Amino acid sequence: MAVMNTPFRFMKNKKGLFFTFISIIIAFSLLVLFTKSKSVLVEDDTTVVKGRILFVNDYVVTLKEQYFPESVRVTTYRALHAITYYMNETPFFFVNYTDFNRNFTEVFLYGRISGQPIDDLTHRSIMANRSFYDRFYQLQELSEKNLKFRSGMKVHNVTLYQSNSTTPWAVGVRVNLTFWIIDEFASYNATEIVDTMLDIE
Numbered sequence: 001m002a003v004m005n006t007p008f009r010f011m012k013n014k015k016g017l018f019f020t021f022i023s024i025i026i027a028f029s030l031l032v033l034f035t036k037s038k039s040v041l042v043e044d045d046t047t048v049v050k051g052r053i054l055f056v057n058d059y060v061v062t063l064k065e066q067y068f069p070e071s072v073r074v075t076t077y078r079a080l081h082a083i084t085y086y087m088n089e090t091p092f093f094f095v096n097y098t099d100f101n102r103n104f105t106e107v108f109l110y111g112r113i114s115g116q117p118i119d120d121l122t123h124r125s126i127m128a129n130r131s132f133y134d135r136f137y138q139l140q141e142l143s144e145k146n147l148k149f150r151s152g153m154k155v156h157n158v159t160l161y162q163s164n165s166t167t168p169w170a171v172g173v174r175v176n177l178t179f180w181i182i183d184e185f186a187s188y189n190a191t192e193i194v195d196t197m198l199d200i201e
Helices: 016-042 043-087 097-110 116-123 132-146
Strands: 152-163 170-182 186-200
Touching: 043 097, 043 116, 043 132, 043 170, 043 186, 097 132, 097 152, 132 152
Parallel strands: none
Antiparallel strands: 152 170, 170 186
């Protein structure tokens, strides 16, 4: 895959992902309040447990169908943007696709390249507190504080690719991850593959 040395057109709505997980927290916080008030009225433990299980299930669906795909797209744009500036301002180059994907993965997941914060090397604020793990940790903190359950995530691998399904001006990114949620009444643990495509022209 060719690596371009001109900046990528950056995503116009930079705040979209932030509002996405804020809306997730608000919606599910309201559901928690509703569930609590309902439990006082019916005084039925079974109803409360069922409601909480449905609540956790809805949260999982929202993560899988909305949060993870959008987070992958936004973080990929930022990582490619940061790498482009890094290549323009240093003599660094990628020897092959494997080398490129390895460095992209580090920037995507941690905002670092060769162990150093890439923003320190480009003198631009692109990846600080905006890596894929950073974004999940922010959501994790809000969830534990407002929704009262624990969650976690581990990324197994990240692949940036071009294929017959992409145009020369688009890339696909595939993230293999495991995430889990632990609640008093319900828990969830699954491995998912998030596969999305984005324009880079």
